[in-house]
Amino acid sequence: SSDLSSGINAEYGEKKKKEKKELTEEEKRQIQLAKEERHRERIESGQGLLKDDPEYQARLEKRKEEKRRLQEEAERLLREQKETVVETARGKGVKRGKKKKKKGKKEDPTTAPPKLPTTPQLPVSCSAGYYMTESGCLQCGENSYSGAGASSCVSC
Numbered sequence: 001s002s003d004l005s006s007g008i009n010a011e012y013g014e015k016k017k018k019e020k021k022e023l024t025e026e027e028k029r030q031i032q033l034a035k036e037e038r039h040r041e042r043i044e045s046g047q048g049l050l051k052d053d054p055e056y057q058a059r060l061e062k063r064k065e066e067k068r069r070l071q072e073e074a075e076r077l078l079r080e081q082k083e084t085v086v087e088t089a090r091g092k093g094v095k096r097g098k099k100k101k102k103k104g105k106k107e108d109p110t111t112a113p114p115k116l117p118t119t120p121q122l123p124v125s126c127s128a129g130y131y132m133t134e135s136g137c138l139q140c141g142e143n144s145y146s147g148a149g150a151s152s153c154v155s156c
Contacts, residue, residue: 084135125149 126137131150140146140153 125148126132126146128148128150129146130137130139131146131152143156144153145156146153
């Protein structure tokens with residue numbers, strides 16, 4: 001008997017939920033129709049133009065300002081990153097001028113030392129002949145050497 005009554009109650013509850021859901025769908029449809037009607041009335045009266053809506057203009061201006069701010073921030077970060085790479089290359093033992101040609105075999109590209117990164121990710125360690133700095137690997141100067149993973153070069 002209790003199983004029968006619980007089954008009937010469950011069935012009744014499902015029926016009520018379905019009716020409520022259908023009513024909600026009908027309400028949604030009526031709300032949408034009312035919105036469309038108000039929109040038509042505003043267009044016909046000339047009040048519905050977005051360019052004349054001060055709230056819309058304020059939101060639009062706010063979005064433009066946020067986009068401008070984000071663009072400036074991205075450009076600033078890019079400039080800072082480039083400056084850091086240039087400063088590191090200038091002050092950390094990189095020799096400028098004519099490079100002497102090395103005799104012997106050319107390095108295999110698969111074992112070539114890592115290049116100075118252009119992104120914030122840094123290599124875990126540097127190859128022999130290079131040393132680790134805050135901004136990446138730099139080549140040892142003339143008359144100096146280093147082993148793989150070195151943090152400085154040793155003079156000859």
